[in-house]
Amino acid sequence: MTIASLIDSPSELTDAASSKTAIVLMTRIRLARNLSGTAFPGWAKPAQREEILRICREAVAATSPMKRSLNITVGELSELEKQILVERHLISRELSGAKGGAGVVISKDQAFSVMVNEEDHLRIQVLRSGFQLKKAWNAITELDSALEDHLDYAFTPTLGYLTACPTNLGTAMRASAMMHLPALVISNQMEKVVRAVNQLGMVVRGLFGEGSDASGSIFQISNQTTLGESEGEIIKRLHTVLQSIIEHELNAREKLLEADAGKLFDKVGRAFGILQNSHLLSSGEAMNLLSLIRLGIDLAVFPDASRSVIDRLFIEAQPGHLQHAQKGEFDPAQRDLLRAARLRSEFANFVHPNFSFSTNGKN
């Protein structure tokens, strides 16, 4: 598979959204793995990195989920292609900035991606739309075990899988969910939630990971610690935390409706108006407007079927995807014009809001 055909084909993230994905947009699990007796990527010499890359790419490509995958080095990707892969959460920003001897293997359906020579030799990842921690775990552990047939992993019985950074030792697993939490943001409760979640050993980040902002009221919640608990225990604990965040979000929505439904619907209606008529939209503003439309869908202002359209636009409004669609490179000011045009045309045919069914606070 080539990068061009991968970019143009539907992905798990952009085309699999269902009504089940109301609050949890997507579930993701990643495992860090390293080859025994081999220097970690950050310390390996260039020739050694190339050798690691060759061995890992070959091993990954030989597994059954990776049949007919995209198998490419970072050097072969253009800046725009890298940006698109970052926006689809298929590679990290760190990998996209790698100088040499780094690569990625991405499955045809874009549900699996294996980064080679990021911080660790292998960063295996699985993406699933919606709230599907168990399914994601089953999928990733199968791929991981298949790789074991070809590679000798660095592992000790006491420290588990050995990783370049000691904060990832043990299971070397980070499980995360991407959550849409507009009501908690509107009612200024996110700070409280973040603090509570931290106390439970979980971390909250923005849409694109460490240091990114939470535009569109989208947050990533994941486990902080990796040693001392099994994968199952971590997933169970994360599941409980996510479940309780979902409840808090639903409560917050109900409270907003009770207190002043008019104010909430005004936000949704105005967002719709701006998306239909504006001529300049930054990606941050677009995300926030789309988030309000998504909230409107959850509140039955728009039909359920529109949710997947919004989830696709969340990705397509990003700078990389926007430039790819317009077949060129544009500066931020031009992008804001193009983004607004793209959204205007998308919302010209969008179902009109219907506020009459929404007053009983359906979620």
Next chain:
Amino acid sequence: MVRAELIKNLMANPLKCDLCAKPATVHLTQIVSNKVHKVDLCETCAQAKGVTDPSGFSLADLLLKASLNPDTPTAGVRCEQCGFTQSDFKKHGRFGCPTCYEAFKGVVEPMLDTMHKGTTHTGKIPQRALERKSIYDRLTKLELDLTEAIKSERYEDAARARDEISQVKQTVPSNPKSAR
């Protein structure tokens, strides 16, 4: 993102900064997984480490580096496999190779308790890889025995080793790869 609670302490009896020797004026308490972690820093180090920016700060990383002060007894240790030293770790915040965990055991072990929920792995084990490794270790030993036996003309021992080798080889799965 880790929320850090900042308390500027102006009391007498100044503590020393965990990173340099200057008096500490910033005292941090962070609760992760119901465990209380404390760090004392001077103004300069607090700024440099981004402690004042609660969104991009990890106490775990900080603790990691604090425990690697050059005056610790393990300061001179080098990893035999990859030549990594403790000051390299301070600079990169990452280890050089898997064997470093053995070389820097004394440094790693004390910080695991603060960093993680426990200190012992209880999760998945790469079963197939470990079995394969034990087979290969056995083969290496048998081949050594064989050479030794031939050298010292113990032909019966040599024959036994040879038979065992061919037996073990039949159980061997496909070739494993590593970048050694």
